[in-house]
Amino acid sequence: MRKLKAMTAMLSWMLLASPALASSVCATDDLAKEICLEHPAKRIAALSPGATELVWAAGAGDQVVAVVAYSDYPPAAREVASVGSHTRIDMERLLELQPDLVVGWVTGNPTEQLATLKNMDVPVFSIEPRSFEAVSHTIERISTLAGTEAEGFAEAERFRRGIADLQEVYARADPVPVFYQVWDEPLMTVNSQHLIGEMIELCGGDNVFGQLARLVPRISAEAVIAANPEAILAGGMGEENRHWLTRWQAFPGITATERNNLFFIPPSLVQRPTPRMLEGTQLFCEKLEVARGRRP
């Protein structure tokens, strides 16, 4: 299936790259809407930190003219003009920069503001990557619209292959009951539908809250103790802060605490659907491997 997708992607790339169609580029966004540009985009606005990373991954970083708050990766993105936050966009400033492609976020940007842009004939490419494959596919589609297919498709393939390699390594690994902590107060985790849930599964983890109905469920500390995970992984406020893990040290009854399997994972490596997830997944898998090694 994956190979087939890669092949069709390559095929469409070859078609698009052929001289006859070179002037106009098209791609279908995550709202199933086809976006066609007469010329590859030269002035791109990325309306979420994740979109910014994906545009850079697609090889179109030099074409970015606008980003939003917290677009901190790659470091070059900090130099680009900000047009507000992803929840409230400063429309004036955005339009002043005259973008010829806006990469929007389906569930993050206000629908009204994206609709206003569309009404003004500004092309909006809405993204919502919900799986590893979707990350690659999004990079490919953005690179098509930006006219940077060579770099974009290579990066998408690097990510795809990296994930496939990890999958192969951990396919037969012993399951480790895992609790992933997204937020501290209130205590939040992810279910198996979430991209992080996919990450846990790939590493041979068994998400103790995978069966809950909501994508990002709010849970109690009691539920965590009752679920008795063998490893607890958490992000935190900022990239270094291990504070969220200390609360679990008060409960030596949890297997994870007993064996000191409380691991910090930098949140930006796992919580943004971007190629950096490969690094995050690798780290995630290594931590679970450490947990396996500490079994009596």
Place this chain on the structure above:
Amino acid sequence: MIRPIALPVAVLSVASLLAMVMSVGIGSVAIAPADVLSVFLGEGSNLHRTLILDLRLPRTLAAFATGGLLAVAGALMQVLLRNPLADPYVLGLSGGAAVGALLAMLAGLGGAVISGSAFAGAMLATVMVFGLAHGTGSWTPSRLLLTGVVVAAGWGAVITLILAISPARELPGMLYWLMGDVSYARAPWHGLGLLVVVCALVVPLGRSLNVLARGPMQAAALGISVRPLEWLIYVLASLLTATAVTMAGSIGFVGLVVPHMLRLVLGNDQRLILPACALAGGTLLVLADTLARVVIAPEQLPVGVITALLGVPTFLYLLYRSR
């Protein structure tokens, strides 16, 4: 009798016009006054035309309409209940609208459905408060007010519940809606239209409203059919609030403070207060929204924060001085 009404209304009209000119002229992108003028003369660059005609002007008009609607609704409620605390917020109308809007957002529905649902919520709250306050006997203003306050507290609990169970990604939108925000407002025309129609309708009733403000017994003794008038005021105030809320979310405070400020300065003649409320409420919200857009641009603030920060000290000062 014409002149004492005409002067304040003229002054407020000029003030609101100035506020609108300022709002259209100021934004996070600097446009020279000459360029703004040329846009209105049908010239100007494409970018300037888009910024002014598609973004700033509709938003300014929406802010004006919302502020005017809320202030008039507040003034009507205060006459009806003969209680200075009455405003759409206190009576639970905004709460009902908020629950309607948040439920639509929770269900993942967009734009027009959220507005419709908020409108339905406000009307439901109206019927509920009025029906419950009526009960088996006749209703009194204090009973209506108490019912409204308790129902508002109930809506507050439901809002908290919805916020607690909502997916994290819906929360920013919900919070901004609750804080009041003109940036999502689309067509301002129905709001402006309603404002004009209601003002044209209630200003001729001003004399009756003045009598009613002194108490239903006196009003009845003076030959005014109290019950139909009270119903009319209540329905109008609810309609105004519901429309305002569907345009810009729940913006508190305008309905309470603007009528009181004007009464402190202009006296309590409804023939003057109601049109003055429409103008002053609109002006306040236009100014507040201009600030909300530019204070920490490119980040944007919810306008409700600014109305409270501007209005509270002004109101307290007027109140303090009037003693």
